[in-house]
Amino acid sequence: MTDPFLLFDLLLAGAIIALAASTLAVRDLFASIVLFIIFGLLSALAWVRLSAPDVALAEAAIGTGVTGALLLKTLHHLRFVTGRLALDTATGFTPEHPVPPAVLWANAALCGLITLGLAVAFLGAPQAGPGFDVLVADALPQSGVDHPVTAVLLNFRAYDTLMEVVVLLAAVIAVWQIERGLTAAPAPSLGEVWQGFARLSLPAIVIVGTYLLWKGAEAPGGAFQGGAVLAAVGLVLLLSRLYVPRPSHRAAARWAFVLGTGAFAAVALLVASGGRVAFQYPIEHAKTLILLIEGLVTISIAVTLAALFHGREPVAIPNERDRDDT
């Protein structure tokens, strides 16, 4: 009971659990999403407390920021899909065959039991048990970067990271596929104040994103966090109509999506063709290669996340702008 932060931890944990529960409990979907965003930010805070600043940054930027934007956009679509504000859909829509309450309670009871079991298992697991600490510390000098998390992401477990970028690529392909031919729900005009804000904040966001990327080699930050912040540039551009996707931009967008994955995989293969195994960067070029990959991956992540927010692939819709402005 010596830790002065104990009370803070307990309060924070309580708040996180309460927010999680209320995210699912409140009737209004908008409130639910907002609660979720707060939940995400507090979780990020908790992770800072657990000395995981990289994870906290990623969670705040991607898990909460981008996800929140996606959720809000979807909610907007749900409410405006008929062309006008439909307040009655505020609580979402009920399925055709509602699940009987008995089943719900049974499920809840089951989940409760599972949780109990998991909690017991967790409490029985070794505290701060064995890990990769020593291995990573030993291998770090050969990795080409100084920040252990970046070393893990882009060298020791680069294969996972490549596949993670592949997941992102799969997502954007799937989203384009799903929403092909879909007309967007008209977005509300955000007005001049927003445009001004956009102009002012854009350069700052770019700087912050690039900074995070660059900083990633020796301190918390890196491709994913940087990419997410840069994706915010895309979001601001899209929302402020400073940039409107056109069908002619499709090819460029495709290239941008695959840039990171392609470069990452190409470097891995190139290394492999030089008599090494894939991802085994020569130590003298490791830093250069990792920075190159990170840079390209960041661009892809930023564009992909922005595209995921935008949803459908840019198609020619007659009088799109006219409709939007009404």
Place this chain on the structure above:
Amino acid sequence: MILDLLAAILIASGAFFFVAGTVGLLRFPDLYCRLHALTKADGLGLALIAMGLSLLAGSAAEILRIILIWFFVALASATCSHLIAAHARRVDRERTDD
């Protein structure tokens, strides 16, 4: 020492304004009033806390960063409040139309 004390007072009063803003958010009757309470109190509260922290900061670079944070938060919150208010007004209008 005095610097520390000053900083503590500034931060404490900043926190007070935050609490006040939150009370306003919870107690005020409609959206516009809540927005008013929130933005006013938070803006001031943040400014005070930022000042308090700058007193404690070790270098000019850190102070610069604190100022930047304050600037962008203020900018974002102003824009957000504007957007929320504009949205609310539009919804109200459509509701009366129906």
Place this chain on the structure above:
Amino acid sequence: MMIDPLTLTLFIPLFGAIGAFVFPRVASAIGLASVLVTVGAVAALARDILAQSEVTIALGGWEPPLGISLRADGLSVAMLAMTGVVGLLVSIGAFDSLKDARQRQYFWPLWLLLLTGMNGVYLSTDIFNLYVMIEVIALAAVGLTVLSGTKAALRAGLEYMYASILGALLFLLGVGFVYLQIGRLDFAGLIAAEPTGAMSAALALMVVGLLLKTALFPLHFWLPAAHANATAPASALLSGLVVKAALYIFLRLTTYMPLPDEILVTLVGALGAGAVLWGGIQAFRAERLKMLVAWSTVVQIGLIFIAFARAGQVGLTESWKAAALLILAHGVAKAAMFLSAGRIKDEIGHDIIRDLDRSEIRPTLAQFTFALAAISLIGLPPSLGFIGKWSLLEGAMAAGYWHWVVVTMIGTLMSVAYFSRVFAGFLRFDRMRGEIAEHKGWALADIAPLTLAISAISLGLMAAPILSFIELGYPFGARP
């Protein structure tokens, strides 16, 4: 400088996907070529396996537990080969049958990413890597499910998505528990792990997640609609290949972390029995051909789990073989069946079983293919399905587990019952007054399923070499 085939089996489909996505106009050509080259790489890998019986690569030069290594042995190469060859034939079928340009444009990149993910699963030796791989598979598979863009497909796709994500997250939480307990994530670590509460929790979470993904009764709720409403090539891939990935992980995982209790083994078998019976009833009641085929997948999955369970904990090494044979047999036959069902639907214009005999057009070749595939799925000799069932029953009998024998027999009879509904529809003619047109000419889309169906039958003759190949590298743990 040559790159080893192991690495190539992963990277070729990935680059193919990128190419097909960036150059949509030539997506088909790129896609087909990449699948072909991937099959070539798998063949080269198979040659290596025959020579060395296993191949391991520590990616990045970092040995596990720090790094991730890829490992190929007989079983994984058999799965790769099945995936590659079935995938190639489905691709050929898709080349012809996907008429809609936009469908085609998205089919190829998604399918190649799916192939990347599946190849990754079969070569992986790291549980977190497996989590990422099943997510690659999940997203690509959902994309393929909803390729047709109909409302039914989208609904099914969303349901599938929820099940996939939940399954993957359960798996991820299990990975978390493994890390808490042993602080490493590679298979070697799992083998060495002491059985503790946390490890049991981890195993339970991962197994439930995988069962959800592989749609074992009663977690099969998402499967029939998803598989039945996709376009034919997508259905063939989903049903023939995708569910096998989770099944394979289950197989590997329970080799390294054996289920702690005989009761659990029996429970898995009991769920399998439930799948066989319930799936059989539903298939019998299905109104649409593709729905029937999808329910038959539920049945077959159940059968494979009975094979897991049938020899009890002692004889697991033996029962894996039956399971592996059944997995391969189902992969080939089900792909053939879905493709031919798709052809029938294309030709007739619907796939209502009750009205199959009212149609003036009888796509004979597709119907014949369907029947051949059904022979393997029912388990009639000399198909590979028969050999799988034979090994299953042989083990169950030798161990004196008569309940599994009875369930398997009932399942077989039920499969005869529901498939003969379809045959009756194919062969009844008196409900049509006019002339019945047959044989609408050969189509490329007919060749692919026919080849698959014929191989499903004739592979039974090659069961002995297949079995001895699968055992290369001792995938089932029993080193002599």
Place this chain on the structure above:
Amino acid sequence: MTETPFLPLIILLTSLLAAPVLFALPESAARLRTCINLGVASLKVALVAWLGWKVGQGVIYDLRFTMLPGLEFKLQADPLAILFISLSAILWLITTVYSVGYLERGPHRARFFGFFSLCVAATVGIAMAGNLFTFLIFYELLTLATFPLVIHKGSAEALRAGRIYLTYTLAGGLVLLLGTLGLWVLAGTTEFRPGGVLEAVANENRLAAQMLFVVLVGALGVKAALFPFHAWLPIAMVAPAPVSALLHAVAVVKAGAFGIMRVVYEVFGIETAQALGMTAPLAAMAAITIIFGSLKAIAQDDIKKRLAYSTVSQVSYITLGVALASPIAAVGALAHLIHQGLMKITMFMAAGNLAEGLGVKRVSEMNGVGRDMPGTMLAFSAAALAMIGLPPLAGFVSKWYLAQGGLDAGASWVIALLLGSSLLNAIYFLPMLHRAWFRDGPERAEGSAGRHIGWMLAAPPITTALMVLVVGGFANAPFSPLEWTRFVVAIEYQE
């Protein structure tokens, strides 16, 4: 003396490979199809004759292929196989001629002849199977190949019959699978070996061996139409006449009877089977079936149904002969396998001609048909009289040996049974002959109610009727079925 074992394989492949070719031919290429059909069928007869000659010389053919560790696909050509194979090869050729005539201009001929070919391939496989596992494979193939033939007409009735047929035979097939597995687990082999492979097991675990006997013989009894598993056979009569002919004469029921023979002689061994106390119940079952089938036949007015119940009865003679456990009865059983095939195929083809040419499908319509179709009815009469057991026709020969065997085995009730059965045969066959020859029928010209009966329809029944006369009359000539039968029995009884 062992020779390159490929001859059996070639015989199997002739019809197996003909099937896909026939499937692929378009409906319009009728002439080419006929050529292929007849060509392959004749080739097969020639090859079988050659094989029979070789085997008679003492050459042993043995072809093995490993399917699973320890489990082999095995083809052999022992004298018993030759017996069955010759029957199917010759009758296939004749039935092919008949089918070509019968199905002239009918729909789906490509499919028909494809499956017809597969069906014969399956029969050949069954005959040459060297172990129960291989037997099982072809047994299931036979089911699958005959199903489309049964429902060839594509009517609701045909489909219903097909469904019942499939249910019975596949269920039987599944039980056979169980039995094969059981044999594999118990004995560690599924090999067919004169004298059996289960002697040791029977001593150790009597109950298991007895259960295995029940399972195996029960499973095969389904196809052999052993009471009470016979119900599918009369229903399957909706099939086209050549199919019924083939089903009854060689393919399906004979496969069951042949299987029972293999199981009793070469899986259990006749001594072990007797020691297990299983032969007497089997003989009783066969006896019940013989009487039951005959009684049911009397009650039928539909010609094909009457013939079908007659088959139920007659095929059980084979089972009876096996179950009596006497070498002389075994000769009778094996001879009946051939003789019944010849007689029954004659009668079915004749019945088909009546239906096609005159539209006569019922016994009550048969008045005066002898004058309208003398050739066909002569053939029918010869076969019917042989079936009743009139000396020196084929049926008499087999019944004689069965009766002798019954005496030999000390079961004198067999004589009563055979006499009773012959009497019943006479009761249901003679009225047909009487109506055909001695009653005046309505005025009708050939082709009036049906179509012209060409030589392709007329010749086959006459040919087989002649064969009935020959095998009966020259029963003791070298290479006659009876002689060959003695050869086989000598092997099975290890004398």
Place this chain on the structure above:
Amino acid sequence: MTPDLIYGVTGIAVFAIGLVGALCAQDRLRRVLALKLCSVGAGFLLVVGAWRVPPASPDPVPHALVITGIVVMVSATAVALALIRRLQSLEAEDDD
């Protein structure tokens, strides 16, 4: 009581809440939220596992894993949301 214990239990609780939601939630968007909660819960467990008593720095590997998990989850969420949007559009067309 140490932070890892507190947050570990928090993580499991969050996962459980998400699980209940995923199984019981009746509308589509909320189920996505529920699954998202599950993923954060799983993240908690890994981050907690990486934690070491402060002077020692935490194990970086789980951190990398959680970051991967977050990116994977946003991809999955985006696809699920796209499906929801598309379905809603199709259903709205039908209602008109």
